[in-house]
Amino acid sequence: MSPRNYFSFTPLLPSPTCGTVEARSIVEPIRNIIKKKNGQIQFREAECVKIDATNKKVICHSNDDTVLGKTEIFLDYNYLVIATWAQVNTFNTSGVIGHCHFLKEVEDAQKIRRSVISCFEKADLPNNLVRITVVQFGDHILNMFGERVSTFAEHKFQRDGIKVKTECRVLGVSEKEIVVKVKSEGIVSSIPYGMVVWSAGTGTRHVIRNFMEQIGQSKRRFLATDEWLRVEGCDSVYALGDCATIHQRKVMEDISTIFSAADKDNSGTLTVKEFQDVIKDILVKYPQLELYLKNKHLRSAKDLLKDSQGNDMKEVAAQHGTYLARCFNHMEEYKTSPEGPLRFKESGRHQFRPFRYKHFGQFAPLGGEQTAAELPGDWVSMGHRSQWLWYSVYLSKQVTWHTRVLVVSDWTRRFIFGRDSSCI
Numbered sequence: 001m002s003p004r005n006y007f008s009f010t011p012l013l014p015s016p017t018c019g020t021v022e023a024r025s026i027v028e029p030i031r032n033i034i035k036k037k038n039g040q041i042q043f044r045e046a047e048c049v050k051i052d053a054t055n056k057k058v059i060c061h062s063n064d065d066t067v068l069g070k071t072e073i074f075l076d077y078n079y080l081v082i083a084t085w086a087q088v089n090t091f092n093t094s095g096v097i098g099h100c101h102f103l104k105e106v107e108d109a110q111k112i113r114r115s116v117i118s119c120f121e122k123a124d125l126p127n128n129l130v131r132i133t134v135v136q137f138g139d140h141i142l143n144m145f146g147e148r149v150s151t152f153a154e155h156k157f158q159r160d161g162i163k164v165k166t167e168c169r170v171l172g173v174s175e176k177e178i179v180v181k182v183k184s185e186g187i188v189s190s191i192p193y194g195m196v197v198w199s200a201g202t203g204t205r206h207v208i209r210n211f212m213e214q215i216g217q218s219k220r221r222f223l224a225t226d227e228w229l230r231v232e233g234c235d236s237v238y239a240l241g242d243c244a245t246i247h248q249r250k251v252m253e254d255i256s257t258i259f260s261a262a263d264k265d266n267s268g269t270l271t272v273k274e275f276q277d278v279i280k281d282i283l284v285k286y287p288q289l290e291l292y293l294k295n296k297h298l299r300s301a302k303d304l305l306k307d308s309q310g311n312d313m314k315e316v317a318a319q320h321g322t323y324l325a326r327c328f329n330h331m332e333e334y335k336t337s338p339e340g341p342l343r344f345k346e347s348g349r350h351q352f353r354p355f356r357y358k359h360f361g362q363f364a365p366l367g368g369e370q371t372a373a374e375l376p377g378d379w380v381s382m383g384h385r386s387q388w389l390w391y392s393v394y395l396s397k398q399v400t401w402h403t404r405v406l407v408v409s410d411w412t413r414r415f416i417f418g419r420d421s422s423c424i
Contacts, residue, residue: 019419025406086202095173100198227354240320281341
């Protein structure tokens with residue numbers, strides 16, 4: 001069930017805004033994908049407006065109005081997977097919704113492209129000019145990257161004539177200007193604009209917020225799930241993507257239960273053998289412990305038994321989807337032969353291994369055929385070489401060969417003929 005009959009490859013959404021690729025090149029009809037899959041899969045183009053967790057029902061409205069209004073659809077479920085995108089977070093800033101562009105959907109990219117072209121056409125008239133300003137609340141742009149990448153991006157923007165205003169809070173957006181306040185100085189000023197693109201975090205959609213209130217999660221920002229992506233307080237509902245967050249329990253919260261399960265002879269102490277028998281299950285259920293060991297340069301948990309002198313959590317959703325698909329495909333098999341870690345509070349093992357995110361790095365295209373990349377192993381690359389790496393990675397992540405061919409065709413056409421600046 002989806003309000004749109006296509007999937008869009010969101011990492012390439014900025015590309016249609018500047019004419020690098022066409023919007024149709026990064027979308028694939030859902031029914032084309034379904035035809036290539038085995039099993040009975042049905043798709044309905046409708047928007048979910050309410051989830052009834054008590055009666056296990058989903059209430060949806062069709063996209064098209066009829067004489068009697070929108071068609072209401074009721075669906076019963078045994079298992080429900082929620083994968084809605086989060087909406088833009090405006091932080092209740094005055095004027096943002098009415099005057100700013102967002103970039104969450106393909107339609108947003110098309111609107112931005114038309115506005116960009118319109119601004120450049122106006123700037124070509126006498127007594128007009130082009131000025132690009134980046135307003136950042138923090139002390140650096142790209143603060144999810146390391147300092148090297150942030151500094152490189154700021155210097156490149158400076159060379160390109162792009163003004164970067166850091167430590168600035170947007171107080172409001174009017175029809176012609178943005179009102180900002182410099183945090184360090186307390187000075188309030190205004191910036192005139194032709195168009196504004198707002199990119200300041202994500203918020204929870206109304207349908208998800210309503211569901212969270214039903215299951216006792218009203219005080220959270222996002223849906224909380226366990227390590228198996230099950231929504232806490234609702235075992236038959238799963239959530240993935242940026243509408244949810246995994247509530248990872250801390251080892252110390254369960255340390256007494258873990259100790260009791262490991263102490264098989266009830267001696268009150270753990271032998272080396274008892275510790276080694278339980279440590280694998282601990283690492284699977286609490287992946288943060290393995291990250292800690294790596295930070296402390298310990299090869300494995302067994303190294304904790306040695307002399308410790310000198311030793312003092314748009315890719316996440318894809319991994320969520322792959323994990324859940326595997327769980328559902330092997331559900332019957334693993335009921336009798338569970339693959340998960342030991343249940344420390346109960347007997348037996350968990351049915352599945354918990355979800356574990358694998359970080360493959362991140363990219364930040366900076367324009368001018370330059371990209372900054374941070375890859376596993378603390379490997380950082382910036383410049384033209386990283387741009388070609390970016391091309392190859394995102395081309396390989398396209399959903400089908402159809403979109404791969406279209407994207408390559410658009411890139412090639414742009415290299416040969418330049419960007420299409422027609423305002424259509």
